Amino acid sequence: MRTWLAFFVFAFGLASEAHIGSPNVFFEGKAGEYFVRAVIRPPQVVPGLAEITLRVPGEPVERVMVLPVFSKAGRQGAPPPDEARLVRGETNLYTAALWLMKPGAYSVDVTIEGSRGRGTLILPVNSMATNTRPMSRGLGIVLSALAVLLFLGALKIAGAIFGESRLEPGARPTKKDQWRGRGAMGLAAGVLALLAFGGKLWWDIEDANYRTNALYRPLPVLAQARTERDQQILTIKVDSAERRGQWTPLIPDHGKMMHLFLVRDGEPGAFAHLHPARRNETEFEAPLPPLPAGPYHVYADVTHEDGFAETLTATAEIPPASLAMKRLWLGDSAEPICSLEVAQKLATNLFLPPDADDSWQMDNAERGDPRPGNNYPHDPVQHVVDAGGGYKMIWENPGPFMENHDISLRVRLLAPDNQPALLEPYLGMLGHAVVRRQDGTVFAHVHPVGTFSMAAQEFFVKGMARKGSALTGQPHQSPEEQQSSAGELHRNHTKGVGTAGEVSFPYAFPKSGPYRIWVQTKSEGRILTGVFDTTVAAAK
Known part of the structure; x- marks a missing residue:
């Protein structure tokens, strides 16, 4: 018997760069031998000017060049690069304005030249009209x-x-x-x-x-939960007819065609980071862990074959899990255990096995955690939260925060013995952060290197080069430098592997108000999730 419990909700048209309400692109990493922190602020109308700022700490560099590259035109069809100018009164902050002429996926190619040689950096950015400019x-x-x-x-x-042109000078018209x-x-x-x-x-x-x-409008999405063989399965269907011809094939991001996030508001809160299996071009399925029943916000991150990344949204009503499913997923544990070992055990007992990298979290109140003084794992006063398995997460810089102010969210993971935990790559990164404003108008999936799609960056670094000479490399890059860019991409994505305890995420809260942040790391094979709340002040 199949029970369908869901309702259809059209995705709302807010600005996104694989995000909702958070269009700016942030990067923190290396370009060659230079450490760089970059921010790209795309225009709200197309054609429009994108503003890019780059901070290059350390000794001054000779020059910084930036080049916008449209995915359908390639670097051969790009204009000459612009030289970023040094901001007055600064020694290492550069800025430039770049025209984005068409809607779609762009990359901003950055070249830094100085005493440490040449460093290159490729940052993907979406160009899309998200607003109209009213006349004053x-x-x-x-x-x-x-x-x-x-x-x-x-x-x-x-x-x-017609009345006076034929008159003589001084004559009066009749x-x-x-x-x-x-x-x-x-x-x-x-x-x-x-x-x-x-x-x-x-x-x-x-x-x-x-x-x-x-104007960019996310595609309508239908999220439905059904029960099959006592197992709950979530189906995601994209209505591609709404934007005919614009739903193009997807490319994997960290080996996954879709990163699906489920968020339950209210008490008890719950969160899941799942990776559905693709059934066809527009339909995906994911097995559901025994989450608390109720309405959930659904966010699906996807990247198209041309490098365009977007976040699809829906809502879904998830029914209560059976007692047998709870026992199967949790065993004797009072909290979720997300690891390869557990995923393999579930694979032998479920109709649709979960992905080995799926993870989920529930508030302690739902788990029945009896530990005193820690009933709210996202207590904003403590800044220390239970991440499961005896691990603790400490938010090193919990604020105060101001809207549109660039920051690095720094989190430290402690092992059960209160020693810094050794972080392992989770989906190719040392950590993932999901930022959501309480009313849902802001949603962002952030990595230690930035807020952009890793698949989009890889497309511009590697994929365009495979399309032929017309799209190969930067005009001034040799094949060796192109290979170096690809190697730098891998090092940036996995930077800090083996470092003990701490991970940071570059970001700026786009609006004031209350936010919740889920931080995910991996240690000793176990995926750990910490939940933090904060309130962002309005700019003065």
């Missing part, structure tokens, strides 16, 4: 006044041409001349009125076309 009231009044002036002037000119001039003015008024009406009609058509076809 003052400008509208001025333009309206000028239009009336031009209208009256055109009538006066028409009347003079009544016939006056009526001829007035008739010309009336005819001109009609013609000008038709032109104004046609212009308004053209304006409305262009505006409707822009809002319908140019």
Whole structure:
């Protein structure tokens, strides 16, 4: 018997760079021998100017070059690179403005030259129209006044041409001349009125076309939970007909076609990071752990074959898990254990086995954790949370935070013996952070190297080079330098492997208000999740 429990929700059209309400791209890592912290602020309209700032600590560099590359044109079709200028009063902060002319996936290729040689960096960014720019009231009044002036002037000119142009100097117009001039003015008024009406009609058509076809709108998604052989399975269906021709094949990010996040509001809170199996081009399925029943927000990160990354959204109603499923997933443990060993055990007992990298978390109140003084693992006062298995996470810089202020979220993991834990790569990274504003208007999946899709970056570093000479490398890069860029990509993605305890995430909260942050790391084969709450102040 199959029980379908879900409802259809259209994804809401907020700006995203594989994110919701958080379009800026952040990077922290190395370009050759240079450490770089970069921020790209894409435009809200297309064509538009993207602003990029790069901080290169250490000794001054000779120059910084930046180049926007459109995925469909390649580097051969890119304009000449721009030189980023040094910000006045700074010694290592550079800025540039780059035109993004078409909607789609771009990369910003950064080249740094200095005493330590040349370093290259490739940062993917989405170019998409997410807004319209309204005309200011003052400008509208001025333009309206000028239009009336031009209208009256055109009538006066028409009347003079037909009523007075044939008169001798000093002669006065006859009544016939006056009526001829007035008739010309009336005819001109009609013609000008038709032109104004046609212009308004053209304006409305262009505006409707822009809002319908140019403004980015995430595809509608249906999330449904069903029960099969006592197991709960979540199905994700993308309605590709809504944006015909724009749902293109996907490429894997860290080996996964989709990164799916489930968030339950209220008490008890719950969170899951799953990796559905693809059934066809638009349908995915993921086995559900025994999460608390109730409504969930669903976020699906995907990257298309052209490097364009987006976050699809839906809501789903998840029914209660059976007692047998809880026992199977949890065993004798009072908390989720997310590891390869547990995944392998589940694979032998479930109709649809979970992915080995799936992870989930529940508030202690749901788990029935009896430990006193730690009933709320996301207590914003303590800044120390239970990550499961006796591990603790410490938020090293818990604020205060201000909107649009660049920061690094630093978290330290302690082993059950209160010693720094040895971090292991989880999905190719030392950690993952999921940032969500309480009302859902902001959602971001952040890595230690930044907020962009790793699959998109790999596409621009490697994938475009495989398409042929027209898209191969930067104009000034040799094959050896292209290979070096690919090696730097791997080192940045796995930077700090084997370091003890600490991981950081570059970010800036885009809006003030309450936020929840889930930080995921891996140690001794176990995926650990810590939950933190914070409130971001408005900019002064």
